[in-house]
Amino acid sequence: MAGNTFGQLFRLTTFGESHGSAIGGIIDGCPSGMELDIKFVNSELAKRKPGQSSVSSSRKEKDEITILSGIFEGKTTGAPIAFIIPNQDQKPEDYDHLKNVYRPSHADYTYKAKYGHTDYRGGGRASARETIARVAGGAVAKIYLNKFNIKIQAFVSQIGEIKISQEINKINLNKIDNNILRCPDEKVAAAMIKYLDKIKKEGDTVGGMISCKISGCPVGLGEPVFDKLQADLAKAMLSIQAVKGFEYGSGFSAAFMKGSEHNDEFVMKGNKIHTITNHSGGIQGGISNGEDIYFNVAFKPVSTIMQTQNTIDKKGKNVLLEGKGRHDVCVVPRAVPIVEAMAALVIADHCIRHHI
């Protein structure tokens, strides 16, 4: 069970390495008769594309999807949807100097230890480029969720020490795409850009946080015990490279709270059941209650830095690793579509599991 499949009934199986010929995947379990808007899928891919700004990697790829199966006359047939995105801007020679070295906080060492024979070029299967297949799969999931009016919106809420202080339900999410950082608070975004410029000059990188809101979920998504909706969301997020933490609803602040503060009282609004507060984050007993689902995801700083580091090579000899090659100062803005994609895959899977 090698772990390249995500989901139970709406399943994405992915493949591909950073410097292989292509990245891609198979979506199995997508209902038939659904119009598949390729332009929308490509627009999602564009959001995670490198080279969007001076703060991200300069790798240039077209990153357009080719669908190989499962679509006929523009609509899904219920057959598996296979897709590929070619790797175009491969410069494997850029990685020759990394062939025999274990880069700090990269997967070089653990992959080597686990597999013996590995594709070291650009991180191989461990490369963040792997996530392009998640974004493609998530885009199909979003199209499916769209017919239930389920909407997923993620944004950058923190970069390094600079963060949005407002509560999520008070933030205008229509402004997410107004700036390159996908931070809906313009002032905060401006400060972030300044901060990133400084970090870039230092040859350093920085971590950050993404917040996400899922609105329009019906009551009933999630399974009671091990497959609670928050459990599957947590797994989805922690499966993304560089993610170090997940919290939903009140999250870590719940540890400080009293029951009398935290409990969400039920109330009727019209003929619908709602809660007055939403510390539950839209999920109770592992099952969606119809309120907004919201969560935060913490990202560590990118491990590739433009500074010299001490490390060892494959023979255990101390070596100095110099900083060179492509890299992002901060990966968090580009991870926004990835967070959304993984959330969409979880919700789509649970929609089908719940037979909506």
Next chain:
Amino acid sequence: MAGNTFGQLFRLTTFGESHGSAIGGIIDGCPSGMELDIKFVNSELAKRKPGQSSVSSSRKEKDEITILSGIFEGKTTGAPIAFIIPNQDQKPEDYDHLKNVYRPSHADYTYKAKYGHTDYRGGGRASARETIARVAGGAVAKIYLNKFNIKIQAFVSQIGEIKISQEINKINLNKIDNNILRCPDEKVAAAMIKYLDKIKKEGDTVGGMISCKISGCPVGLGEPVFDKLQADLAKAMLSIQAVKGFEYGSGFSAAFMKGSEHNDEFVMKGNKIHTITNHSGGIQGGISNGEDIYFNVAFKPVSTIMQTQNTIDKKGKNVLLEGKGRHDVCVVPRAVPIVEAMAALVIADHCIRHHI
């Protein structure tokens, strides 16, 4: 896919409601020839037992396991290990007043909406009593891990506003069981007890945090993409009732850090590869690197409080819910064995997946 099974190769499937005849489960995939120490299993169950102190629920049950299969002459045979723990102290009449009401922040409403017909007594399947099967399964996993010298130690690091400020690798984990709160810092524990007494008098409850360290893991556990070790740990933790967040290694503080601070440089110690720092939390690229794995889990306050709350009944009418019945002021100390059990299940599963 109703979500009552956890794990891929070392699998636990559980059953049982709070006020049914028994809680239990089936462990499938446990290797043969392993001595199963029932006393150890029962000692683990005792750790999550209610009524251990004035701060926890007063339900009294013996909570001893009965093994129905899979063991012959004291050793596992490779056949599935079924077990039950009878529910003894059932007083379903205690729950008659809850039959028609949706308790705030409980699963009453979402279960009703999802299933129509539900066992409302004591939360039914949503009850924390469900976790006894996890602890039993986890105890078997711990016995299995023991032969590889893999050790899992969780403890209470925060209750409400009172928390341990030391880093995890500086805490003496031998002191965990020195007090009823399972907090290894005695001074902090004393303050917590005082705090909980106050909360109890208010008829209120409070959240907290559990920290966990896994030591002795070989290099290589975890699968690269979706089944990263941290992803499966996150899912395991978020599947526990009342858990609101998970972070590993540097966790949420990584969002504030720079790459130059966060990166763990490799170094040889004797003939073994180690990292100087351990912000990675023992996992790189989703795969254990041989360093200690450590993580934090945030718990919300118990939803059942001894105060009057506003809510609605099944007909949507506003009702006042009075506080009565059994309850814990703080569930966190009793959740320590649950966190360990779920961690043990994840690590055992990945040991078998990795063919160690």
Next chain:
Amino acid sequence: MAGNTFGQLFRLTTFGESHGSAIGGIIDGCPSGMELDIKFVNSELAKRKPGQSSVSSSRKEKDEITILSGIFEGKTTGAPIAFIIPNQDQKPEDYDHLKNVYRPSHADYTYKAKYGHTDYRGGGRASARETIARVAGGAVAKIYLNKFNIKIQAFVSQIGEIKISQEINKINLNKIDNNILRCPDEKVAAAMIKYLDKIKKEGDTVGGMISCKISGCPVGLGEPVFDKLQADLAKAMLSIQAVKGFEYGSGFSAAFMKGSEHNDEFVMKGNKIHTITNHSGGIQGGISNGEDIYFNVAFKPVSTIMQTQNTIDKKGKNVLLEGKGRHDVCVVPRAVPIVEAMAALVIADHCIRHHI
């Protein structure tokens, strides 16, 4: 993945050895709100009970089910349904002489080789007594299928050289339970009984065949490629002890046929689509077409015979194995409810997979 779970969405996980304390299982994925008729379940268990006649094993057990969870006020709640059937008539000392011997065509040798430490008493997990959990699970599946008017009827069509020559759609299936052999053709049944008496006197055993018809299936059950309906039925049947072959529709005789003979032409009957012939056995392209599904299952003779056999012991020494202990002359009549149970599990699983 130790193989004690059957099904994807309607899942049965079983446990128990012949001479352990109980056999049982957990059914996960059974929809909520379904009345569970325990009497019906017990009547199904009674059908596979030993000691029903002079031709079957003399082991006497009550074989009544105890439900531990998942049922509240007589109806399913969507929670896992756990059940046990105690083993009462255990005489492990009967098996002491088998402790060190590999019985011909039993699982003693392969279990020992695979697991090292095994429960040899009465075959342990390999015992046909394991099937009681299948019959219990299948009974619940039948109750579920009943609301769609899907009906499963199996019967004995051959014992040794004596067989029913009629086509399945010409046999009066109401007569199945008219005789102890569950053979709906009375004359054939009488000849079978005579034949079995002879075999019994010889201290021998004999094989046979069970035929099964599933009527009332909606169009659309089954998945196109690997999980074709016939593939899952084949797996279900070959998972039963002593089964050596499976064929559906035209079966092995299809190898002799021409396309012009074998093709089932479509025709309208009223406003419904039907086929004139049914060589397809109710399944086309892996998916049910609304016609009757029918199949045959071949059973080998019981391996325990009342004759002396040559074999070896665990040290590889030649030994003579004398025939003694309980045994069935022919297991086929008692396997009828097992075939039905496994078929019911497959169809129930595919009903849920197909969202009917």
Next chain:
Amino acid sequence: MAGNTFGQLFRLTTFGESHGSAIGGIIDGCPSGMELDIKFVNSELAKRKPGQSSVSSSRKEKDEITILSGIFEGKTTGAPIAFIIPNQDQKPEDYDHLKNVYRPSHADYTYKAKYGHTDYRGGGRASARETIARVAGGAVAKIYLNKFNIKIQAFVSQIGEIKISQEINKINLNKIDNNILRCPDEKVAAAMIKYLDKIKKEGDTVGGMISCKISGCPVGLGEPVFDKLQADLAKAMLSIQAVKGFEYGSGFSAAFMKGSEHNDEFVMKGNKIHTITNHSGGIQGGISNGEDIYFNVAFKPVSTIMQTQNTIDKKGKNVLLEGKGRHDVCVVPRAVPIVEAMAALVIADHCIRHHI
């Protein structure tokens, strides 16, 4: 759970329709460090290629595999192996006359009923062309099995009324590839060719049987209860288009046999445990016992015939379907590599499950 994945630990997920752009798949769980001989994979694909002889379909495709991932410097890396085989000889206009008709004994009707919107061209996902991905996956499995000296050999043992009468262990399997029909008995093969010529002239098709032997299996493959080795083989075979039956070892003839005839007595040969006879077909209690595994698979005649047939269209109107287009008189010789591939996938999966 849409059924496009086969296997638990060595998993093949496939995609592609007859007239889409490509057929392909992802192999997940193949161990790292294995040399992947592409020539061998292509030679396996060539065996199932249409147009090999006058008796098979005239569709002409190069059918060479392109590997997209999982291989580096000629060896597997443990990452998923994705592959595609382009569809080249597509003439969708050939199928326009089939757009609105339900062909007898094809999947047109059941697919339409299940999915609503379907790709009708050449059978779409139901086309036998789908099996090319199975053969590719099976070829990789064969390479893996090769290092354990496990060998899988299938051949045509029957076409229509003409069959090999010898027992499988007396047939010279080195002669399988001596003729286009893959029948190792030359005289029988000659008679088959004559017979097929006659059938072809009639515009008809005919069924047949494939026999298969797996030698070199270690003791211990297979799981005791639901995932018995024969159960997974049966599922694998019945998942192949046109297969109507499966039997292993003594098979259907076991129904006629007595225990005293059927039992396989154990005996030592050198220091190895063997059985004198092998009615068990190399599997006891669901687990391989080290003897040869052998089984038969029955195929129905191809449904596309060159004769006029009665059927209905999508509106339920009676129509005459004329025979035209590409077709095979008998698919059985081309199905030999498919049977081998599916057997290889099952055995490889169970090798990994058994940790060999």
